[in-house]
Amino acid sequence: MDETYKILILGERNVGKTSILLRFCTDAYYENTMQSSGISYLTKEISIDGEKLILLIWDTASTEAYRAINKAYYRNSLGILVVYDHTEEYTFDAIPDWINEAQDVIGYDKPIFIICNKCDLTEKVEVPESQAISFASSNNYNFYTTSAKTGYNITTVFYDLGRIMLENRRLEMSKHRTSIVLKPNLKYNKVLKCKC
Numbered sequence: 001m002d003e004t005y006k007i008l009i010l011g012e013r014n015v016g017k018t019s020i021l022l023r024f025c026t027d028a029y030y031e032n033t034m035q036s037s038g039i040s041y042l043t044k045e046i047s048i049d050g051e052k053l054i055l056l057i058w059d060t061a062s063t064e065a066y067r068a069i070n071k072a073y074y075r076n077s078l079g080i081l082v083v084y085d086h087t088e089e090y091t092f093d094a095i096p097d098w099i100n101e102a103q104d105v106i107g108y109d110k111p112i113f114i115i116c117n118k119c120d121l122t123e124k125v126e127v128p129e130s131q132a133i134s135f136a137s138s139n140n141y142n143f144y145t146t147s148a149k150t151g152y153n154i155t156t157v158f159y160d161l162g163r164i165m166l167e168n169r170r171l172e173m174s175k176h177r178t179s180i181v182l183k184p185n186l187k188y189n190k191v192l193k194c195k196c
């Protein structure tokens with residue numbers, strides 16, 4: 001059975017959210033992108049362990065005006081990419097706000113990947129990689145450096161997230177099966193009670 005998995009891409013303006021999405025889904029890159037307005041998504045089918053996953057990847061607009069509206073679309077997301085640009089420190093500082101906002105809606109049990117995009121830019125780096133790695137590991141988030149421009153690590157990010165979401169779904173299903181098996185046992189115990 002084909003399964004759909006909703007992913008959110010969050011982060012400050014200009015960090016490369018739309019570029020990451022377009023690189024992954026269409027293998028294209030544009031030097032001049034339009035600022036996103038509202039929320040939109042693209043789908044891409046991938047295969048992991050012989051299982052087909054349909055990724056619904058939601059790209060969000062970062063501006064304050066759209067932020068409140070976007071939250072309504074966070075529901076049912078199974079994984080989050082929070083993107084920052086390592087040449088703009090404020091985009092890194094804003095990460096906790098983006099995570100809190102998403103977790104308010106989708107809960108605290110979904111995988112979160114911190115994405116340091118524009119790693120092809122090696123001058124004027126404002127956020128040392130060690131600082132970002134330490135932030136990610138102390139909060140149990142995965143950390144990746146990417147470049148939508150060169151394509152570096154873009155596919156890896158989505159396949160790694162896909163694998164985690166698949167495992168989480170399998171776990172959920174096995175929990176569900178366990179509870180179905182337990183019910184007849186409870187009934188059986190009742191029958192065994194002595195009525196004399």
Ligand SMILES: Nc1nc2c(ncn2[C@@H]2O[C@H](COP(=O)(O)OP(=O)(O)OP(=O)(O)O)[C@@H](O)[C@H]2O)c(=O)[nH]1
Pocket residue numbers: 011012013014015016017018019020030031032033034035036037060061062063117118119120121146147148149150
């Ligand atoms: N050098 C470099 N530039 C990038 C990279 N990714 C995106 N850009 C550029 O950064 C600018 C913003 O990219 P977008 O993908 O529109 O950023 P966004 O996060 O979607 O921005 P908003 O929609 O305004 O929130 C564009 O000029 C892109 O070409 C990258 O990996 N490296």
Ligand SMILES: [Mg+2]
Pocket residue numbers: 017018019034035036059060061
């Ligand atoms: Mg955008």
